[in-house]
Amino acid sequence: MELPAKYNPSTVEDKWYAYWLENKFFHSEPDEREPYTIVIPPPNVTGILHMGHVLNNTLNDVLIRKARMDGKNACWVPGTDHASIATENKVVNKLKGMGINKEDLTREEFLKYAWEWKEEHGGIILKQLRKLGASCDWDRTKFTMDPDLTEAVINTFVYFYRKGLIYKGVRMVNWDPAGLTAVSDEEVVHKDTKSHFYHLRYYISDGNGNPTDKYLVIATTRPETIMADAAICVNPADERHHWLRGKKVLIPLINREIPVVEDDYVEMDFGTGCLKVTPAHDVHDYEIGLRHNLPVIDIIDEHGRLNEKAQILVGEDRFEARKKIVQMLREAGNLEKVEEYTSPVGYSERTNAVIEPRLSAQWFLKMDALAAEALDAVESGRVKLIPEKYMATYRHWMENARDWCISRQLWWGQRIPAYYLPDGRYVVEPTAEKALEAARKLDPSVTAADLRQDEDVLDTWFSSWLWPISVFDTNRPGHPESAPNKDLAYYYPTSDLVTGPDIIFFWVARMIMAGGEFMDEVPFRNVYFTGIVRDKLGRKMSKQLGNSPDPLVLIEKYGADAVRIGMLLCASAGNDIFYDESQVEQGRNFCNKIWNSFRLVSGWKVDEQLQQTEVDKVAVKWFDNKLSKTIETVEDHYRKFRISDALMAIYKLFWDDYCSWYLELVKPAYGGAVSAQTYMATLEFFGKLLKMIHPVMPFITEELWQAMAERKEGETIMYQRTPVAGQYDEGVIAGFEAAMEAVNGVRGIRQQKNLSPREALSLKIKGEFPSEFLPVVEKLAAVSSVEHTADFGGVAGASFMVGTTEMFIPLAGVVNAGEEIAKLEAELKYQEEFLASVRKKLSNENFVAHAPEKVVAIERKKEADSLSKIESYKSQIAALKNS
């Protein structure tokens, strides 16, 4: 078989992915095996693959493929998230491009467009994941707005409402007066903005609404909101303002009387120490208002204009009004001074309008009980966070959880199942029909046409928190008393979750809450947090910076296996990933190395008659031991989720141990043949290596596994079992390592003395050396003769040490005795200093008395070894001097 010198992934990957799909290798059904389940962190339905997805899904795929090869029934459920805010934005923008404004559409019309968009773009990302090699059970693909998942969400809402955990409340939202919508905190960008600090006089009232000549001064950046003031607030500890206690003051221009209240919130050394409290137009003021029972006076309409409640400047835009009112205040003598001031102001990410904090009615889910349960799940160890450092963050979140605002002023999403009667009362029911029934109990005259469903939709997380349950059984959420279906009973709880730490609270914690509520069991055992993928300079990858490579282009260029390796090499749990294309190159090079190792072995002539050589025997014996030991190490890494360490251990085993040492040892001479025994062992090792690395590099391993022997249709490396570590002998491994050192020593001397790698040398050994491994040294160091001796005989040559054993290569006429002596003397000096430090330690009575015996013994061994080396150096130096 003629193989190209370089591995070509593009011809291989599509072929095997299609093969896997045809044979339904990814599909799982409950059976008697132990399940291993992962649910995908659902990407946005209209999203496209970026490097973060690559990282996350590579890790997921490694875990799921490993579990599959460990003999578990592995099931990875894929799907997408409807992502209401992001998707609605995209649809709105697309419509804008078509000349259509969302405001001009009915809800139904808009949703029609949205679904069209979803059908067109939804699932692109799932197609892209196939390129990466993701072994998802595509037959189980779910979407958070599938009809049955939506039903689960609605039932969940009704369930919590009936339980008394969902309530309607008022909350300050980020209002975009240009977009006429509330936006989430994430969509508000804070920019330092130059403005002014206006110092205003509020005169003290005489009690009858008339000003006295006494006044206080407040400082504000928003003088146009004074008409909405509900109080003046000072810090109770601020003695400067104690005289204001019990007083009332008058709002300038409109002369409305407001009280002075005291609250710790006010900073004494900021501004004047007096704060105007405007509950309707500032989040903190709203909270102060709640504490002090202050009225909420909303003077700004949805367009950002002053309304009638402002009494003055009605209909003016808030910024126009600001200019005008400053002038009016100045004329009225209330403006004491104006300072330049720069403060952070929130802008809408989309319209760039200044965000107006605005009060509105929202739906909330009570968090305290749910959060306490979710905290316990993690603290008790039922859910493990990896790395553990996220415990602290998690605890902090859970102990300070605020009620969850679950309503969103959007159309794309699950509409809140609250139905209002004409009189303002409402009922919460899963369907309009049931709502009508319930409404008639309140008012028998109500008709279907009278009922008006709440306009808002639910927060996207209100559907994704059910994900580990609802992908298996959509009936269960909202019906914890029902029996779980077969799939849910088998696959739940899932095993591991791989996700980013930025959504610990939004998603991870809430899934734990939903699991506790509906399943009485956590949704997963381990949560592995990835880092954020950054570029080489540490910048977050973003479209704006253009520093994010297109994963599909990378896969095209280097192959999916290479991209996966490139991602994993630097991916330790919880650390940010500094991505650099050179890592993918490293992955590609590794593919090529594997490819070529197969090229070598597959080209060997096998001679059945040939006896296995001594060097082959020792090579096979050593690699067998080394393989077992490495398998053990790798398994340990996997258990601890140290995926990049596991990868590196296999990488070194394959490249260094197998290719550079093992294959070089058993490689027949040009034109020669290899014994059948050695050939079989070599192939067996190769097969085990392929299996070990398959979870990380699925494509090339399938290609070579299929090529290395006759395979039947329907066979795959995917279902081969992970190699199991056998007994191994540390002595064999240590013996071989001594041989490696000897080889390295000889090679080093060749390099230093400019000797050809082919030129045969003889080697003299003084001291212990495991003779079993001498053939290794002879072959790889091109040593023609080995002699054990007690004396190097005063010949010129070069020496080195393997442990405490001296190795010597006679090189009369080649080496300069003076140089060798200088080198030896340097080593002697180092050794003497080392000996001195060891002896100092040993002569320290405290050390000998306190340190464990083992440690002291080690020091004594060091002393003895050092002494022996010193002797050796001295005698070599003497010999050289005599020669």
Add this chain to the structure above:
RNA sequence: GGGAGCAUAGCUCAGUUGGUUCAGAGCGUCUGCCUUACAAGCAGAGGGUCGGGGGUUCGACUCCCUCUGCUCCCACCA
């Protein structure tokens, strides 16, 4: 401002209860090689007072304090 975390070789990171010649790995760098699997390769080499200072201990990369620098989360100051 509140909370958490990080600082080890040029880069990215290991270093598991303080104790083996423990200061490591991969990549990069340098040197020599087109050696009949692979130049996307082979062989060899150099490189760090473990951020600064102090303390505990027989012994500190490891534990404590402090300073400096950086990152993330939350709140962003009328």
